[in-house]
Amino acid sequence: MKVLLRKALPEDFQEIAFVHYKAWLETYHGLLPKSFLDKRSLESSITIFKNNHCANTVVAIADDKVVGFCCWGSLRENSFQENLGEIQGIYLLDAYQKIKSEEK
Numbered sequence: 001m002k003v004l005l006r007k008a009l010p011e012d013f014q015e016i017a018f019v020h021y022k023a024w025l026e027t028y029h030g031l032l033p034k035s036f037l038d039k040r041s042l043e044s045s046i047t048i049f050k051n052n053h054c055a056n057t058v059v060a061i062a063d064d065k066v067v068g069f070c071c072w073g074s075l076r077e078n079s080f081q082e083n084l085g086e087i088q089g090i091y092l093l094d095a096y097q098k099i100k101s102e103e104k
Contacts, residue, residue: 008069019093021041021042
């Protein structure tokens with residue numbers, strides 16, 4: 001199976017939100033309290049990515065759907081360094097981990 005990487009489009013927000021929500025549940029199950037994970041919702045993830053228009057995001061596409069993404073932005077902490085940024089999130093569904101990717 002091949003994975004295509006491309007810049008996210010604003011209309012990708014629902015698929016990105018699903019990956020964000022689902023990856024939290026898959027990744028942190030057993031590591032974080034169930035009560036904390038139960039408070040997460042697909043709707044809150046949809047709001048986040050709809051409002052930011054999927055800016056500064058690259059998506060991983062497999063089986064004609066978004067299965068992962070990486071987003072970046074300015075440093076969240078104050079810094080004396082100018083022009084620096086940080087990766088703010090990398091999410092990939094469990095079923096698609098360890099697959100070779102193809103960048104286009």
